[in-house]
Amino acid sequence: MSKKIKSIFSIALTVCMLFSMAAFNVSAASVARTATITPSVTEAEAGDTVIVNVFLSNTVNLTSIGYRLTYNPDVFEVAAGTNGDYGIPNYIDTNFFEYYDGLSSLKKFGGFLTIGGDTAGEISVGGARDNGIVAAQNLDNFQMGGFVLMVKADAPAGDTTFSLIDAITSDSGDEVGANMIFTDVTFTVTGAAPTVDKSELVADIAEATTLLNSKTAGDAEGQVPEDDWNLFDAAIDAAQDVVDNEAATQGDVDNAVTALADATDAFNAAVVPSTDPTIAIESGTVAQGRTITLKVTVSNIPANTQGVAAGIAYDST
The missing domain is CATH 2.60.40.680 (Immunoglobulin-like)
Structure with missing residues (x-):
């Protein structure tokens, strides 16, 4: 040159x-x-x-x-x-x-x-x-x-x-x-559109639907307040809309997976807790010939309770 x-x-x-x-x-x-x-x-x-x-x-x-x-x-x-x-x-x-x-x-x-x-x-x-x-x-x-x-x-x-x-x-x-x-x-x-994987979102929708159906709307113990129940129901519908949308991109699907996971966490947090007293025993392991101290915790005790009695059963062998 x-x-x-x-x-x-x-x-x-x-x-x-x-x-x-x-x-x-x-x-x-x-x-x-x-x-x-x-x-x-x-x-x-x-x-x-x-x-x-x-x-x-x-x-x-x-x-x-x-x-x-x-x-x-x-x-x-x-x-x-x-x-x-x-x-x-x-x-x-x-x-x-x-x-x-x-x-x-x-x-x-x-x-x-x-x-x-x-x-x-x-x-x-x-x-x-x-x-x-x-x-x-x-x-x-x-x-x-x-x-x-x-x-x-x-x-x-x-x-x-x-x-x-x-x-x-x-x-x-x-x-x-x-x-x-x-x-x-x-x-x-030209050419085929990129493949979009919706399998994770489909599985998450199935799990979320099962969870939703396991709870009823209400303010009693174990129920979910009606507004929170409806929000979760709407979140599932929105995720299903993405699955049904043939033009949805992989980014749309990934965002829907994240949104449904956040909605699931919010739904679980909204479940009305139990008001009955509960007793929990702290578990643990101990080597043979050694001693262990078990911690017993009582929660949800009514304000007018005068005392609490609890017994622990154990294997004497």
């Missing part, structure tokens, strides 16, 4: 936006230009490669460009590695590189065109002409980007979007550039 080609593309691994404005005495108004995002296909499935091209119309007097191509990083990833023939990252389409290299020196941005790597779903591009020289010589459909993306193996089926942000151009003599005009492009990931 020649030094000339290497100088045309300065590849940055960090986001880099270069806006080099020429120093002129006259301030002009930038022309609003139209950018077009053109993917090689409009739909693909996991593992497929998509080339996303970006074009710019009307390049008369153009001196600088800058934009960030955005995509959903949960759906796409940039191609890894470096193209050995060109020494450029694989996420830069070689056809775009050859197109750009084939332009005459008056129609491209020389060594100032810089492309940044993958940063949270963005590829950044910036470029400027030397000293504000009239650029691009009226190329009506100037290709200012071509990038290789791959649909991830676990990409969810459905629509996603390619877009541009901070997209701006400037003309010779400009102090402030003009925003590019563009339209977001919708891309469809």
